[in-house]
Amino acid sequence: MKFVAQIFVDGSNVLFWRGGQADRDVPLLVIQALLRRRFQPVVYFDHSIGRHLSKDDLAALSNVAQVVIAPRGTPADALLLAAAAQERIQIVSCDRFRDWRPDQPQLRMKWLVTGRIEKGGQVSFSKKLKPAPL
Numbered sequence: 001m002k003f004v005a006q007i008f009v010d011g012s013n014v015l016f017w018r019g020g021q022a023d024r025d026v027p028l029l030v031i032q033a034l035l036r037r038r039f040q041p042v043v044y045f046d047h048s049i050g051r052h053l054s055k056d057d058l059a060a061l062s063n064v065a066q067v068v069i070a071p072r073g074t075p076a077d078a079l080l081l082a083a084a085a086q087e088r089i090q091i092v093s094c095d096r097f098r099d100w101r102p103d104q105p106q107l108r109m110k111w112l113v114t115g116r117i118e119k120g121g122q123v124s125f126s127k128k129l130k131p132a133p134l
Contacts, residue, residue: 004038007113007129008084010093011043011067012076015052017094018117022052026117030092031065033123041065041092044080047072084111090129 014030015022027043034041043061045053047070053061061067070076077097084091094114114126 005040006087006089007034007039007041008080008089008091009034009041009043009065010076010080010091010095011045011061012049013093013095014115015049017115023117024053024057025121027053027061028064029117029121029123030115031061033125034092034129035064037129039129042068042083044068044070044076044083046070046076047074092125 009027009030011027014027015024017023017026017030031041031043043065045058045067049058049069058067058069068076068079070079077095080091081097083089088111090111090113092113092115094116096112113129116124118124
């Protein structure tokens with residue numbers, strides 16, 4: 001499959017897209033929806049992700065996308081936003097990153113793509129996904 005571009009996924013955020021509760025199936029649903037749109041997802045998780053996803057869950061995600069787990073003491077948001085700013089790549093997340101804006105002045109709302117899980121496990125995104133650069 002030929003990819004259009006990379007896209008970053010705030011995995012620790014999308015994990016809670018189904019009813020505000022952690023759902024281990026949701027990151028894979030989001031990744032699959034992005035792959036169908038020919039994006040190459042890079043998924044960022046906080047170090048504490050092991051509370052919600054098993055090693056097998058993470059291995060399954062790693063089989064279809066690049067997975068980045070932040071080192072202990074480093075928020076995944078810091079890594080995600082730094083990478084997005086450097087590469088000017090869209091971020092799939094419902095987080096508005098308000099706490100990070102003073103340190104990330106280049107963060108633009110057009111970089112953010114929100115989404116949700118609809119009935120039947122269908123993933124919908126808030127706007128059209130665009131390849132970099134934005």
